[in-house]
Amino acid sequence: xxxxxxxxxxxxxxxxxxxxxxxxxxxxxxxxxxxxxxxxxxxxxxxxxxxxxxxxxxxxxxxxxxxxxxxxxxxxxxxxxxxxxxxxxxxxxxxxxxxxxxxxxxxxxxxxxxxxxxxxxxxxxxxxxxxxxxxxxxxxxxxxxxxxxxxxxxxxxxxxxxxxxxxxxxxxxxxxxxxxxxxxxxxxxxxxxxxxxxxxxxxxxxxxxxxxxxxxxxxxxxxxxxxxxxxxxxxxxxxxxxxxxxxxxxxxxxx
Amino acid sequence: xxxxxxxxxxxxxxxxxxxxxxxxxxxxxxxxxxxxxxxxxxxxxxxxxxxxxxxxxxxxxxxxxxxxxxxxxxxxxxxxxxxxxxxxxxxxxxxxxxxxxxxxxxxxxxxxxxxxxxxxxxxxxxxxxxxxxxxxxxxxxxxxxxxxxxxxxxxxxxxxxxxxxxxxxxxxxxxxxxxxxxxxxxxxxxxxxxxxxxxxxxxxxxxxxxxxxxxxxxxxxxxxxxxxxxxxxxxxxxxxxxxxxxxxxxxxxxx
Numbered sequence: 001x002x003x004x005x006x007x008x009x010x011x012x013x014x015x016x017x018x019x020x021x022x023x024x025x026x027x028x029x030x031x032x033x034x035x036x037x038x039x040x041x042x043x044x045x046x047x048x049x050x051x052x053x054x055x056x057x058x059x060x061x062x063x064x065x066x067x068x069x070x071x072x073x074x075x076x077x078x079x080x081x082x083x084x085x086x087x088x089x090x091x092x093x094x095x096x097x098x099x100x101x102x103x104x105x106x107x108x109x110x111x112x113x114x115x116x117x118x119x120x121x122x123x124x125x126x127x128x129x130x131x132x133x134x135x136x137x138x139x140x141x142x143x144x145x146x147x148x149x150x151x152x153x154x155x156x157x158x159x160x161x162x163x164x165x166x167x168x169x170x171x172x173x174x175x176x177x178x179x180x181x182x183x184x185x186x187x188x189x190x191x192x193x194x195x196x197x198x199x200x201x202x203x204x205x206x207x208x209x210x211x212x213x214x215x216x217x218x219x220x221x222x223x224x225x226x227x228x229x230x231x232x233x234x235x236x237x238x239x240x241x242x243x244x245x246x247x248x249x250x251x252x253x254x255x
Numbered sequence: 256x257x258x259x260x261x262x263x264x265x266x267x268x269x270x271x272x273x274x275x276x277x278x279x280x281x282x283x284x285x286x287x288x289x290x291x292x293x294x295x296x297x298x299x300x301x302x303x304x305x306x307x308x309x310x311x312x313x314x315x316x317x318x319x320x321x322x323x324x325x326x327x328x329x330x331x332x333x334x335x336x337x338x339x340x341x342x343x344x345x346x347x348x349x350x351x352x353x354x355x356x357x358x359x360x361x362x363x364x365x366x367x368x369x370x371x372x373x374x375x376x377x378x379x380x381x382x383x384x385x386x387x388x389x390x391x392x393x394x395x396x397x398x399x400x401x402x403x404x405x406x407x408x409x410x411x412x413x414x415x416x417x418x419x420x421x422x423x424x425x426x427x428x429x430x431x432x433x434x435x436x437x438x439x440x441x442x443x444x445x446x447x448x449x450x451x452x453x454x455x456x457x458x459x460x461x462x463x464x465x466x467x468x469x470x471x472x473x474x475x476x477x478x479x480x481x482x483x484x485x486x487x488x489x490x491x492x493x494x495x496x497x498x499x500x501x502x503x504x505x506x507x508x509x510x
Contacts, residue, residue: 024302024432025295025440029473031433040280047279082433173455174444177279178286178337185280189429197473200428218284218452 014145015091016049022084029200032079033086033113035192035208036185039072042104042116043184045088053092055137064125065136068215069184070099073153074208075115080108093117093149095140098130103149117150154209156247158234163225165194171220182216191235191248194226203231203252214245269400270346271304277339284455287334288341288368290447290463291440294327297359297371298439300343308347310392319380320391323470324439325354328408329463330370335363348372348404350395353385358404372405409464411502413489418480420449426475437471446490446503449481458486458507469500 018041026037050056050067060066080086087107094101100120106113121130122137133140169190177183188210192200216222216237222245226235231253237246273296281292305311305322315321335341342362349356355375361368376385377392388395424445432438443465447455471477471492477500482489486508492501 023295023299025299025438027433028428029431029433029435034429036429040278044278044280172448173283173450173452174289174291174448176284178282178284180284183280193427193429195428197428 013052014143015089016045016052017087017089018045018048020044020086020088022080022082022086024082027082030079032081033084034079034189035074035076035205036189038074038079038106038114038116039185039188041086041088042090042106042118043069045090045104046102046118049090053143055140055143060122060136061125063136065122065131066125066179067120068123068212069118069120070212071119071153071155072208072210073117073151074205075151076205076207077112077114079204080113084108086113091145091149092140092143094146095133095144097132097134100133100140101149101152105150115150117152119153153211154249156209156211156234156249158227158236158247158249160225160227160234160236163227165196165226167194167224169222169224171216171218171222173218176218180218182220184212187212187216187237187246188248190222190224190237191246191250194224194235195233195250199233199252202255204255205250206231206253207251209249211247213247214239214243216245268307269398270344271300271307272342272344273300273303274340274342275299277335277337277341279337282337285334287336288339289334289444290329290331290460291444293329293334293361293369293371294440294443296341296343297345297361297373298324300345300359301357301373304345308398310395310398315377315391316380318391320377320386321380321434322375323378323467324373324375325467326374326408326410327463327465328372328406329460330406331460331462332367332369334459335368339363341368346400346404347395347398348400348402350388350399352387352389355388355395356404356407360405370405372407374408408466409504411464411466411489411504413482413491413502413504415480415482415489415491418482420451420481422449422479424477424479426471426473426477428473431473435473437475439467442467442471442492442501443503445477445479445492446501446505449479449490450488450505454483454488454507457510459510460505461486461508462506464504466502468502469494469498471500 020041028034089105093103104116175186233250235248275296283289344360348358359371430441488505490503
């Protein structure tokens with residue numbers, strides 16, 4: 001099955017904007033928007049835009065397909081405080097045969113909060129293998145707004161030899177989502193949990209690159225390890241067989 | 256310091272309504288609104304109403320005071336699915352010398368999702384002791400809308416002798432909020448995590464009573480224990496000295 005969309009989209013519809021309010025649960029101990037909530041807003045905007053573009057999760061699910069996010073790059077200016085209204089603008093910036101790059105600009109009172117890029121694949125839910133985008137969504141090639149976009153996420157290939165901290169964790173009910181695997185923003189929270197309190201209190205995050213390598217299921221036992229070199233934190237989640245499931249690199253600066 | 260508000264509020268302003276959209280992160284493995292996200296919406300509505308009523312967290316903080324929630328009762332009809340728009344209506348239903356009871360009606364497409372009652376104290380942030388409400392917010396007595404309200408939360412006095420499951424947990428960065436203690440809805444998530452997957456999959460929650468006994472801090476080690484009798488789950492969180500910090504009673508029914 002293939003979705004044919006005959007509607008001609010104008011340039012305006014290829015760029016989508018949504019406003020969010022930073023509520024209590026979106027802030028961390030500093031009273032500012034957390035990286036995971038920023039990520040949730042961005043994913044929500046992507047989902048709403050995909051509905052308008054006829055490329056939604058629901059359409060893919062009806063063909064036994066689904067979008068999966070493979071990596072995110074966050075370039076952060078300043079996280080806004082509680083009660084802020086933020087504006088998220090998104091567009092598909094680039095597609096290749098397998099991957100779709102979607103970018104975001106996040107603003108607060110006309111100032112840049114963050115630029116974010118995400119990369120997505122469409123996988124078959126049964127084979128878990130990626131499919132060619134235009135084979136299942138032929139109109140996606142008309143949805144691209146090329147030109148300046150956010151920086152791509154880094155492919156993190158580090159191997160943490162001697163972690164400064166290690167933590168075992170078993171995936172729980174509240175960690176999994178409607179797809180019955182670890183929610184993509186919970187990976188980020190579990191990575192942020194590895195960073196010591198002093199860094200969270202005294203520093204502010206400048207950039208983050210995350211790589212989603214494997215899905216993590218309910219009741220699965222994972223281990224998180226962290227290394228810290230200067231203002232860079234490298235975090236890896238691996239499964240019981242030491243296979244990496246997720247990597248994150250966070251860069252901090254003094255407040 | 257005392258806040259004097261001379262504005263005369265009309266009946267309309269004493270009742271406050273806010274709409275929310277159920278997004279991906281608000282749903283659980285069943286694709287329906289989770290108890291913790293429902294709780295977050297309700298707390299957000301309370302916070303926004305409090306700003307309008309000049310009884311906000313910010314006003315209290317300026318006097319070294321803060322609102323603390325002591326208990327919640329959830330009476331749940333049916334949790335709405337992802338993408339639903341829900342309407343939360345709230346009012347202060349009752350005050351006593353120390354406690355303020357705030358009620359909520361949550362609706363989806365004109366049908367009742369839930370009725371919820373919350374109880375709040377104002378404490379001095381230094382002494383951690385409650386204060387008389389009218390001593391610090393004299394106008395609060397004019398903000399009450401008596402009459403029919405949601406059922407009050409149960410004071411849970413159970414002692415779980417032989418738990419069917421026990422789990423140790425150390426409070427992490429992502430669990431704490433702007434007040435630097437365990438976020439009230441994370442207590443609920445940690446309680447829900449204790450319920451087995453089969454119950455989450457095959458049953459639906461009918462009611463929940465939660466009692467907040469003590470605040471839980473960053474890096475604190477807690478133990479969660481659960482007992483299950485028929486369709487009732489009783490969960491207790493205690494600290495390293497067996498002192499109870501939180502209790503929850505959840506009632507389920509078959510889907």
